[in-house]
Amino acid sequence: MTAVRCLPTPSMPCPVNGALVVGGKAAVRGKDLQATRRVVFEGRRGASDDVVVKPRVVAARHVEAVVSTRARSGPVTIINRFGGRATSQVRIRVEPAPIVAPESEPGAPRFFAGAKRQPRFSFTVRRPLEARIELVREADGSVVQTWTLVAEPGQPKAVSWDGRGPGGPQPAGRYRFRLVGEATSAAVPAAESDSSFSYYDQVFPIRGAHDLGQGGANNFGGGRGHKGQDMFAKCGTPVVAARGGEVEYAGFHAAAGNYVVVNGQDGLGYVYMHMRAAPLVRTGQRIPTGQALGEVGETGRATGCHLHFELWSAPGWYKGGSAIDPLPRLRAWDAYS
Ligand SMILES: [Zn+2]
Incomplete structure (x- = not known):
């Protein structure tokens, strides 16, 4: 194996940094690849987070596979039908799908x-x-x-x-x-x-008048390692799940206030904090996109009514994923929904 690269498709462009994109295609190049049976996204050390996929295209110098929603950054291994293995020399970065916000056709649902x-x-x-x-x-x-x-x-x-x-x-x-x-x-x-x-893929989580934060400490990385985006709205404005999935936590925490963490159907982690009252969902519940979670509040360590929202790469919140700046995506979701 000589290289593992993102392969652009009309519906899924590749990031400029060459990372693989969840839902996109990975291309493996090398020699004598024709007997390839499996492509393994290794993630971290150990087998517990390995994601094994069947390649879509197998040729002598080229193998293609879809990047699973569960795949995370790490080396990539190919396994052939004789049990032979080859692993990439470098850790391959896996990123969430890029922001795709199709223009809506007037009147189209x-x-x-x-x-x-x-x-x-x-x-x-x-x-x-x-x-x-x-x-x-x-x-x-x-x-x-x-x-x-x-x-x-x-x-x-x-x-x-x-x-x-x-x-x-x-x-x-x-x-x-x-x-x-x-x-x-x-x-x-x-x-x-x-x-x-x-x-x-997502719906904007605040269903009412709001602003996306005033920069500085409201932004990702602002203040002392702020891991999300603070968006302001009147207390009582409904908060819904930007993406459905499984509720990982729903409860109260001294700093987070009433909060909900969702393992998204897309593999990303979605976090909602400082809600006014106890969440409307319970831990372990499977919820659809748009599910009511609660209302904007100021419980926990919060000043002013706002939603603190976090977005984590797979496999999610404090499970090996990392917090990513949600603002570009929030802007896109806000523009269409
Ligand atoms: Zn915050």
Whole structure:
């Protein structure tokens, strides 16, 4: 193995620092790679956090694999079918997916990954047929999912999309449902169909008037190692989960006040502090994107009503991930949701 690099795709550009991106592709280059069976993202020392994936493309000098949401920075190993192993000389950096905030089409519905409400396409047919529906990603024209259903006139049919496709969860962007084959002429989409829609990974967590902080100590790294962003809103403004997942902690802490930590479905850690009252969710609960968590407050070590929000790289909050500056993402989420 000579190098491990990020491989850009139309829906997933690579960061300039050459790091791999969760959900993106990793390309391994070297010699005699044709017998490769597995790619291992090693993470830290020890096997407990190793993530093993099957490569998508295997050739003599080139192997491609999707970077799992659970993968974290560390060496990368390839294993061939004879048990032979080769490990990268250097630690490969793995970063969260870049900010992708698709422009929303005026009037087109919006959906959020992991939310309860899913995009839905419904139609009726003029004659009995086996109708085929495809979900297409606008960025690269790729077909993400296909449905085939037997339809009879007078029986409305519908399909809905759960955000998944080949290789798992799909990136943010614009998508559309389309009828194919015979159905193109013999099926009629219902007026309420979400034929074309925008799809986002997160929702902005404060649901009401707010500001994103005034810089300085409100920002990531401001004050003495501030690990999040302080955003101000009236006490009582609803706070929701930016991304669904599993509630890792929901409780009270002398400094954090009423707080919630969520292990996101995307592998990132999401932290909400100083909420007014006891959280509306409990530890261990699985929650969707947009789940109500509580209200902006000033409990714990807080001055003024605000939400202290943290974002951690996989595998999350004080579990080996590291805090990342959430402000660029908060700005993007705030602009569309
Ligand atoms: Zn803070």
